[in-house]
Amino acid sequence: SISPNRILQRKSIWGDTADPLQDLFNVNETSPQARNSSPSNSKMMSGSVIGCDILDIGSRKHKPNQNEHTITPHPIRFGEPGAFDLPNVPNPALFCRNNFASVCGGGDENQAIKFAKGTTTLAFKFNEGIIVSVDSRSTMGNYIASQTVKKVIEINPFLLGTMAGGAADCSFWERNLGMQCRLFELRNKKRISVASASKLLANTMNSYRGYGLSMGTMITGWDETGPQLYYVDNDGTRLKGNIFAVGSGSTYAYGVLDTFYRKDLTVEEAIDLGKRAIYHATHRDAMSGGTNNLYHVTREGWTKIHALDVNDMHYEFLEEKANAMAS
Secondary structure, three states: OOOHHHHHHHHHHHOOOOOHHHHHHOOOOOOHHHHOOOHHHHHHHOOOOOOHHHHHOOOOOOOOOOOOOOOOOOOOOOOOOOOOOOOOOOOHHHHHHHHEOOOOOOOOOOOOEOOOOOOOEEEEEEOOEEEEEEOOOEEEOOEEEEOOOOOEEEEEOOEEEEOOEOHHHHHHHHHHHHHHHHHHHHHHOOOOOHHHHHHHHHHHHHHOOOOOOOEEEEEEEEEOOEEEEEEEEOOOOEEEOOEEEEOOOHHHHHHHHHHHOOOOOOHHHHHHHHHHHHHHHHHHOOOOOOEEEEEEEEOOEEEEEEEEEHHHHHHHHHHHHHHHHHO
């Protein structure tokens, strides 16, 4: 609930037709009502204000403005309702633009922090269903943040999504997709198709295009039309296909898939192919590693087949190679 005093304050500053976004962000453009307000209201508006360009973090190159002036920040007040926790510097928007690399472009503008990503995820269709195989390493350039990241999002018992790009972006928006799929089921009394689910995610990504999201995902599952596989990324691109590999190690995975993939693979052969493709990618790509999590999607839903340490796989395949060369 909003107190009467708060409503009076809004009216006295912004007039009867208050702009809630300007009130929330304290936009650095004084309205005519504020310029003509009383001294007491001017006192309320004194101090630092922040422009809406704080929302443009990482989405475009900053062009210096000759008229840009230094802004004194508010004192830090964490957890205050309706306020952002911002860098305690004179100009938070300028600071973020100068110190965070763009994640929606490949440019390096000598930022202090660079979002270097790395992963390997793949999926392919065959006569017996779909294989989804991923690694589990999370990196920030040369720094390995985790070896146990779950890069397969279990949207529902018949739908899977993979994560490549920004971990937070993928995790949040695919869980949001799970919510949308569940609402579809409740409204329509039937399970959502893979095509519709991937379209929902692509529409969401398209509406946030240019905001700096980083996401390359595969949406796969089995519906009334059979096994389906789609690729969706942060630009709103949506592709249907039989084989996809996404991430820094995808070129190595594609090499193995293109060599050994057939539509008529048996389940055991398909599992072995997904396992080998991830192993070779992790062996050659420093940003991929950890464990290989592999799923098999059938008419009855998805099943997790294994979670194998790629280090153990290395010695397994090394021994196999030595035996083959000896014979």
